[in-house]
Amino acid sequence: MNEAKRLKLEVSTKPTLIPILADVLTEELPLIEVYLATIKDPKTISRVVVELNTVLPIPELTHLKRVKGKQILLFPKNIVERDNVLSYLTEKGFNTDLIEGDIKVGKVAQIAPKVRKQYEVVHKLWPCNFHSNPYLEKLSTNSLFSQSELEKHAEFMRIAIDICEITGVKESAVVVDPVGNTVVAFGFDLSQEYPIKHAVMVAIDEVARSQKGGVWVRHKDYEKIETFIKTKYKDLEFGFSNSEEGPYLCTGYSVYCNTEPCITCAMALVHSRAKRVFYGVKSAKGALGSLCKIHIVENLNHHYEAFSGLLEEE
Known part of the structure; x- marks a missing residue:
């Protein structure tokens, strides 16, 4: 047997395939800029969350946790200018004495993650709610078939x-x-x-x-x-x-x-x-x-x- 034939026989012939998935399962999640504030007293975290959810709910970002440590997610940046955040919160009926005056801007996931790979990326930016779908995970990791x-x-x-x-x-x-x-x-x-x-x-x-x-x-x-x-x-x-x-x-x-x-x-x-x-x-x-x-x-x-x-x- 010549060398070319020997090499051909030694090549692995294990079948493989690639799932053709929807872009929402494979692309990086879009991010959105939001305003973040620091809660003055950790003992008031629950109170702050309840008040904000009552006077200023964010229905488009319900996949996100409202709190990360002492930081609180206020609302998307595109609503008002940064200098007007505190006055906007006051107009809505929120007690701004509960938070520090230094308002920061951060990036968070604009939509909910569909698979764990996406979740692991955006969760580092800001905590997300995520419920893994075992079947989607197998599809997205190309491990569906034995x-x-x-x-x-x-x-x-x-x-x-x-x-x-x-x-x-x-x-x-x-x-x-x-x-x-x-x-x-x-x-x-x-x-x-x-x-x-x-x-x-x-x-x-x-x-x-x-x-x-x-x-x-x-x-x-x-x-x-x-x-x-x-x-x-x-x-x-x-x-x-x-x-x-x-x-x-x-x-x-x-x-x-x-x-x-x-x-x-x-x-x-x-x-x-x-x-x-x-x-x-x-x-x-x-x-x-x-x-x-x-x-x-x-x-x-x-x-x-x-x-x-x-x-x-x-």
Whole structure:
């Protein structure tokens, strides 16, 4: 064996992927300037907090604690000039004799942290209320899947790769029912037949066929490809289970695409109510991380999770 082949065999082939998350989970939190004062007598902290919350509540900053040691958060800096803070507090009915006259300006988190990484940054500036969401933490730290689960995801992606190699096209999609890890349907790029017949669209139509629907004529080689896959992956089952989530098109299903779906396909996956989408290679026209992130657009009535980089090298 030559050195090049030996090195290739020694390269780790453990599958990896990257969650494509909403910006609110990954970006640094915006900060806002506020006025801070020092409470004269520590014994009056509770009284000061009650009075301020009564006469000058800050509904937009309820994620923040009002007190840090002897410091009290008064209100956002944009309300009045610094020289007018004490008179403004007096007008509101607050007893300014309870605080020192030296008003300071500080920066605090403008919105509540969503994940612990954000919380740890802004909590150092000013104490925040934070309730960790275990599922979001796993997503944001890319620890959602165990190694065995990653291997299973990789197996389904390899089916997508095989379909491309058999058909000679660059795009394919495999739809899986994760309840039983069964292959429900697959599709490959047939846009030379009709412009909208992208791999994902064909796969969705095949899913509809499995539910006594579907509108397109099945490709003449579909059964041959299916037979090849079943022969190569002997331990895999085909068909769908009676999931509590479906079946209604792709409800509860995972979709494996070797390339990032375009806007048309990404929206089709929204409407067919996919649960997760895994893809290997980013695309200049991709809608799950490149051009946009359709899967997490707030105003849409359905959202799914998206993961990139699965078997990207392969």
